[in-house]
Amino acid sequence: MNGDILDIRGLGKKYPGVEALKEVSLTIRGDSVHCVVGENGAGKSTFIKILTRAEERTGGTILFKGREFRPRSIREAMNLGISTLFQELNVVDQLTVEQNLLLGREDTLLGVIRRPDRNRRLYQILKDFAPDIPLHRRVGELSFAEKQVIEIVKAVAAEASLLIMDEPTAALSQKEAGRLFELIRGLKQQHITVIYISHILDDIFAIGDYVTVFRDGAIIGTARVADIDRPALIRMMIGKTVAEGYVPRKVDRQEVGLEVEGLCTAKLREVSFRLHRGEILGFYGLRGAGKSEIAQALYGLDKILAGSIRLGGRPVRFAIPRDGLRRGVSLVPEERLAEGLILKLPLRPNVSISNPGKISRLGVVNGRRERAAVERYVRELSIKVTGIEQRAGTLSGGNQQKVVIAKCLNADATVLLMDEPSRGIDVGAKEEIHGLIRDLAAQGAGVIIFSSEYQEILNLCDRILLVADGRIIKELSNSEASAEELLHAVTQTKRLKP
Amino acid sequence: MRSNSGLWQKLVLLGVLALIGTVLSILSREFLTVTNLINVTRQVAFVVITGSAVTLLMISGNFDLSIGSILGLSGMFFAYFIPLGLPLGVSLAAATLVGTAIGLLNGFLVVTLRIPSIIATLGTMYAARGLALVITGGNSIHLGLGTNFTVLGRGLVGPLPITLLLTVGILLLFYFFETRTILGRYSYAIGGNRRTALLSGVNVNATTTLLYVLVGTLAGFSGVLMASRLGVGQPMVGQGFEFDVIVAVILGGTSLEGGEGSVIGMLIGAFIVGFIANGLNLLGIHSFYQSILKGAVLVGAVLLDRVLKERLRG
Numbered sequence: 001m002n003g004d005i006l007d008i009r010g011l012g013k014k015y016p017g018v019e020a021l022k023e024v025s026l027t028i029r030g031d032s033v034h035c036v037v038g039e040n041g042a043g044k045s046t047f048i049k050i051l052t053r054a055e056e057r058t059g060g061t062i063l064f065k066g067r068e069f070r071p072r073s074i075r076e077a078m079n080l081g082i083s084t085l086f087q088e089l090n091v092v093d094q095l096t097v098e099q100n101l102l103l104g105r106e107d108t109l110l111g112v113i114r115r116p117d118r119n120r121r122l123y124q125i126l127k128d129f130a131p132d133i134p135l136h137r138r139v140g141e142l143s144f145a146e147k148q149v150i151e152i153v154k155a156v157a158a159e160a161s162l163l164i165m166d167e168p169t170a171a172l173s174q175k176e177a178g179r180l181f182e183l184i185r186g187l188k189q190q191h192i193t194v195i196y197i198s199h200i201l202d203d204i205f206a207i208g209d210y211v212t213v214f215r216d217g218a219i220i221g222t223a224r225v226a227d228i229d230r231p232a233l234i235r236m237m238i239g240k241t242v243a244e245g246y247v248p249r250k251v252d253r254q255e256v257g258l259e260v261e262g263l264c265t266a267k268l269r270e271v272s273f274r275l276h277r278g279e280i281l282g283f284y285g286l287r288g289a290g291k292s293e294i295a296q297a298l299y300g301l302d303k304i305l306a307g308s309i310r311l312g313g314r315p316v317r318f319a320i321p322r323d324g325l326r327r328g329v330s331l332v333p334e335e336r337l338a339e340g341l342i343l344k345l346p347l348r349p350n351v352s353i354s355n356p357g358k359i360s361r362l363g364v365v366n367g368r369r370e371r372a373a374v375e376r377y378v379r380e381l382s383i384k385v386t387g388i389e390q391r392a393g394t395l396s397g398g399n400q401q402k403v404v405i406a407k408c409l410n411a412d413a414t415v416l417l418m419d420e421p422s423r424g425i426d427v428g429a430k431e432e433i434h435g436l437i438r439d440l441a442a443q444g445a446g447v448i449i450f451s452s453e454y455q456e457i458l459n460l461c462d463r464i465l466l467v468a469d470g471r472i473i474k475e476l477s478n479s480e481a482s483a484e485e486l487l488h489a490v491t492q493t494k495r496l497k498p
Numbered sequence: 499m500r501s502n503s504g505l506w507q508k509l510v511l512l513g514v515l516a517l518i519g520t521v522l523s524i525l526s527r528e529f530l531t532v533t534n535l536i537n538v539t540r541q542v543a544f545v546v547i548t549g550s551a552v553t554l555l556m557i558s559g560n561f562d563l564s565i566g567s568i569l570g571l572s573g574m575f576f577a578y579f580i581p582l583g584l585p586l587g588v589s590l591a592a593a594t595l596v597g598t599a600i601g602l603l604n605g606f607l608v609v610t611l612r613i614p615s616i617i618a619t620l621g622t623m624y625a626a627r628g629l630a631l632v633i634t635g636g637n638s639i640h641l642g643l644g645t646n647f648t649v650l651g652r653g654l655v656g657p658l659p660i661t662l663l664l665t666v667g668i669l670l671l672f673y674f675f676e677t678r679t680i681l682g683r684y685s686y687a688i689g690g691n692r693r694t695a696l697l698s699g700v701n702v703n704a705t706t707t708l709l710y711v712l713v714g715t716l717a718g719f720s721g722v723l724m725a726s727r728l729g730v731g732q733p734m735v736g737q738g739f740e741f742d743v744i745v746a747v748i749l750g751g752t753s754l755e756g757g758e759g760s761v762i763g764m765l766i767g768a769f770i771v772g773f774i775a776n777g778l779n780l781l782g783i784h785s786f787y788q789s790i791l792k793g794a795v796l797v798g799a800v801l802l803d804r805v806l807k808e809r810l811r812g
Contacts, residue, residue: 299697301697320696320701321696321697321698321699322699322700322701324699325698325699326699331697333697338691338693338694339691339693339694339697340694340697341691341694342686342687342690342691342694342695342757343690343691344690344691344757344758345686345687345690345757349683349686349687352683353683353684353687353695353698353699353700354698354699355699356680356683360679360680363679363680363681364678364679364680365678365679365680365683367678407698411699
């Protein structure tokens with residue numbers, strides 16, 4: 001479609017006491033990839049929710065393909081041609097690829113499902129987009145990236161002319177993201193316009209035609225991606241320039257904190273390394289390379305088949321995480337919501353849980369001491385909350401991550417394992433968390449960052465270990481490392497694999 | 499550990515209880531008499547004693563169907579030990595420990611063998627009931643129990659029944675566990691998010707096992723009290739008791755998924771159930787209808803709870 005597919009005028013959304021969207025006006029050109037960026041709480045999510053009719057607008061007009069767009073339900077919005085690829089995928093793991101694709105559209109005779117007609121357009125679309133996904137495979141056995149493809153195929157089959165993607169690469173490896181980008185280019189050729197929401201600025205430069213920046217419920221500006229560079233985009237997003245980059249620090253190589261020798265688990269082979277006190281060590285690799293598995297093995301979550309772990313010179317082996325915590329080893333897990341926090345509970349117990357000895361005697365909690373300990377971390381990490389009784393589930397992503405870090409500090413961690421420490425949080429919060437990590441190392445803690453974001457690794461780590469196929473393939477100091485070098489090394493190993 | 503919505507919930511529950519009380523006192527003259535209220539409290543006491551521990555267990559996201567059978571089994575053992583010449587205190591302790599042992603078995607099945615709690619405790623529910631029948635071949639024990647046998651269940655300290663004092667004591671103890679101890683913390687944490695709790699240094703297996711042991715112990719103790727009150731060891735006592743307790747706990751705002759709930763809520767829930775049963779008896783309504791009403795109250799209360807929570811969360 002040429003011309004504008006979506007014309008939004010004065011769109012507003014007021015919640016009691018909050019104006020989430022303030023008179024937003026925006027046009028989206030047909031057959032383009034239009035990126036939307038902004039910090040958490042900038043209004044992106046509200047914007048999408050209104051387009052998909054998950055929320056009702058309180059003002060303004062939307063013209064979709066020249067016609068007033070006013071669906072009454074999510075389904076109606078989909079039928080009109082706006083589909084959404086959410087972060088939480090909408091596939092049924094127990095069904096096959098084919099059953100998922102046909103779900104809700106089965107050919108039936110008196111309620112009995114008939115043998116599907118393989119000539120349907122659906123099969124052609126799947127063949128075009130993903131020839132290597134077998135129809136009879138259970139979706140539960142597929143990777144996240146493959147599941148995403150299934151959802152995209154469903155949207156194309158539903159004749160969507162506008163596809164909204166919410167952080168589609170957040171859970172993808174670099175390579176998978178590359179494949180997704182190819183797919184998006186294919187969508188453009190099929191005259192499907194994409195609204196692409198992401199925190200990852202590299203994505204925008206890789207795939208975007210236009211980029212619109214949201215801040216505080218309003219649009220700061222829209223630009224052609226070709227006309228803008230990274231620093232300018234970041235300036236628009238946060239209204240201040242961020243100083244990025246690694247600051248060299250002195251590490252005393254005499255004091256070894258953690259020493260790992262020949263560690264083997266079901267997924268790891270002969271992993272050996274040393275972590276010094278005050279050092280930030282980075283493990284970089286693609287998703288599924290084995291980074292998280294190293295963290296889990298060190299933290300007593302995986303069975304260790306061979307090898308030794310020494311902490312401050314003494315051999316240790318943790319049967320459960322509690323053993324590690326008591327010896328000063330803490331983990332900031334990869335999945336913040338599923339593993340890092342208890343969303344139902346207030347911030348207070350979420351932080352204090354890691355160190356009962358600090359707040360209790362003979363199993364009885366001293367409320368005053370507990371509040372004081374938690375309030376100290378809220379102050380020190382500048383966690384933005386109404387109070388320590390605020391539910392963890394109601395905090396923003398960045399503040400949630402700070403709560404998880406506070407929990408680790410509360411356990412008096414001397415070795416901090418951080419798995420994807422800034423995944424899914426906005427640029428401002430990311431910078432703050434990186435600052436925090438540097439402070440911790442400066443105070444003498446040994447920190448290990450496990451990350452699939454090379455920018456994060458390069459910004460933080462004194463030494464970088466490259467991981468592929470469950471083993472360490474290379475060690476670099478920060479000064480030797482570059483983004484190209486890191487990517488090159490880990491992708492090459494992948495290609496060597498049969 | 500509780501937020502504002504928890505306080506709200508309890509106020510609403512208290513309101514419901516007061517409403518039922520008011521209606522019943524208008525409909526029946528006998529309802530608001532001291533004798534009757536003591537009677538209701540006696541009925542409710544057993545539910546509250548076991549329910550105190552069950553609340554913590556359910557907050558942790560676990561479940562126990564075997565408590566009714568444990569109650570029957572421990573009561574039987576209590577009546578079995580006395581005629582053997584064992585002293586009262588020893589019999590009481592040993593019979594209670596039978597409950598502890600079944601609780602430990604439940605913990606082992608759920609934690610170590612990873613059998614879903616409903617299945618595991620359904621199994622021990624049948625097995626414990628069977629064992630209670632096996633002891634005497636299905637007969638009751640009422641000979642050779644002596645006069646001391648009924649002291650716990652019927653005795654008074656001053657004007658107050660011993661059972662009541664014990665109930666209050668246990669309730670307060672578990673209220674303390676829930677609000678002030680690491681055990682309470684861990685129960686909420688495990689029910690709120692088991693994986694996070696594990697990663698945060700909670701010994702999930704040990705804590706869960708301990709909770710099953712506590713439930714078994716208190717169910718056993720309830721059984722001893724019940725036998726003492728009845729003055730007889732009956733193998734079929736406590737059938738359906740598990741549901742009375744679970745209904746009270748759920749009415750009290752404990753979610754089946756865990757992570758939410760309170761002992762005080764359970765207490766109010768137990769009284770709601772007790773009032774309704776007692777009131778309907780006084781009004782001469784057949785127990786068949788009582789059962790229908792109990793079911794309706796349970797479903798209605800859970801619905802009300804959800805509506806209120808959604809309102810409060812906006």
